[in-house]
Amino acid sequence: MVQQQLPTGFRDDIGAVAERKDDVSQYVLGLCRSRQYTKISTPLVEYKDVFNGYAMGRGQHMYEFMDSSDESVVIRPDLTMPIGRFLATTNIELPRTFYYLGDVFMKNKKHRGDVNQVTQGGIEMVGYEGIEAEQECFAIIKEVNETQLGNNLLLEIGDARFSRAITDALGLSDEERTELLDALFTKYLPRYNELISDFKNSALYPFLTVWPRLFGTVRDIKDELNQIILPAAAQRILDNLVDMANQVAQTGQQVRIDVSTEPLQSYYTGLTFRGYVDGVSQYIVSGGRYDGLLSSFDGTPMPAVGMAFNIDVLTDVTLNGESNNQDNGKLRIALTKGRVEKDFIPLLESCGIDCEPLRNKARKLIIPLGDAIEVILAKGPDVTTYLKNGVVDLGIVGSDVLDEQDDTSYEMLDLQTGKCQFILASLAGYDPKEGRRQRIGTKYPTITKQYFGAQDVEIIKIEGSVELAPLVGLADAIVDITETGTTLRENNLEIFDWLQKISTRLVANPLALKQKRNTIFKLIDQLSEAINK
Structure with missing residues (x-):
């Protein structure tokens, strides 16, 4: 029988939604065309190595398969890197401005409400070194904001170099830098606070305590940094961001600063920016400077700035207006x-x-x-x-x-x-290091897999009383949660290892x-x- 349903993460558009999406797409294309940009279209399928270094979101993967030559190819998750590939393999004269409209694809976890296909419309300005390129992006964003969003979009600017300036001043190794920034960027504050406790005697400690809060209006940033001294390199970057924010605000565009969030892509090398509307849980536009991207293809450095509008989010916001947003007062x-x-x-x-x-x-x-x-x-x-x-x-x-x-x-x-705490438990006589493949019962297959690592075990998902599994011979052991261990003892189960704590x-x-x-x-x-x- 023919499968009649769509795969998870995809949808059909029809009627008002499809028509509105077409209107928004044509508006963005027309806006770029009126500014004398060159249209570029790239294939849906690229060799996988085109996206070397491209950072997928947590839990995301590319759609990957083999072509007729047994080479690994993917359905593109990004539109900027294919343009970089195109420029590295042609003799297009630069500098030049391009515009595009196309779909990108990413495979998300099932049943979470994620979308696996997104339509993007954007621009790439290649060969432009000055701040005028970023200002051109801001001018386009402002025009879209005024004509499509009723001036409700907030533009957020940051700089990919800021975190490096701070971690360099701290003298961190690559491993230490990665661990600290991962905790900061994901706002995993319990872990972040543990990590910065090692720097209580450092002159940077007052800054580290407020770093996770360094986003908001210019006034918010200044209030958080009151009487806090930054390393010279970081201060220069922040001063430039404040100057840029003030310039943008003078045009009538609402603007925010964020130096506590990870840039959307690792290829950004300077100013970054994103735009959102209050009450909408996804960004409408994002972009930044990426002066090193083209060199990854042909070794030739080339300054560039680009940005993309999420056409699907822009369509939803313009179609539904404020009715789709939750009450921002609560x-x-x-x-x-x-x-x-x-x-x-x-x-x-x-x-x-x-x-x-x-x-x-x-x-x-x-x-x-x-x-x-x-x-x-x-x-x-x-x-x-x-x-x-x-x-x-x-x-x-x-x-x-x-x-x-x-x-x-x-x-x-x-x-x-x-x-409470995760534990590994079983009947007396259980040997966790026994050579054969073991069967482990649990409600938590992800945590269990992480715990056993490379050790080959068969995980059995259990929704009810996990303690039953070893008692009736369903599993050799269990990974479960315990607070006092009473239930385990009453069922003659012993704890063989303690995993991570829970709260x-x-x-x-x-x-x-x-x-x-x-x-x-x-x-x-x-x-x-x-x-x-």
């Missing part, structure tokens, strides 16, 4: 039902928030707490799904869920509740953190104070 929190919920209520109350509606919720799943906060009750795995899709701003969920799902939300605060975490949607920066940080500071009492 902080919406997805709270894991049960024990996590029970432990979180006293923390909220210590922040001066009346939780009586939550204590007496009856069967309600959405509970307003005054005018400022709205709580959504959900199962743990669903909390991260709501966060990822932008329908909530914050989530309260166990770190076991985050570890198992390899979640991309920002892990902002360890609430120090719900403490409840406050996590944030990345764009919500920017859109509601001060409100979220105020709550985090209040919760931190309550935890540390």
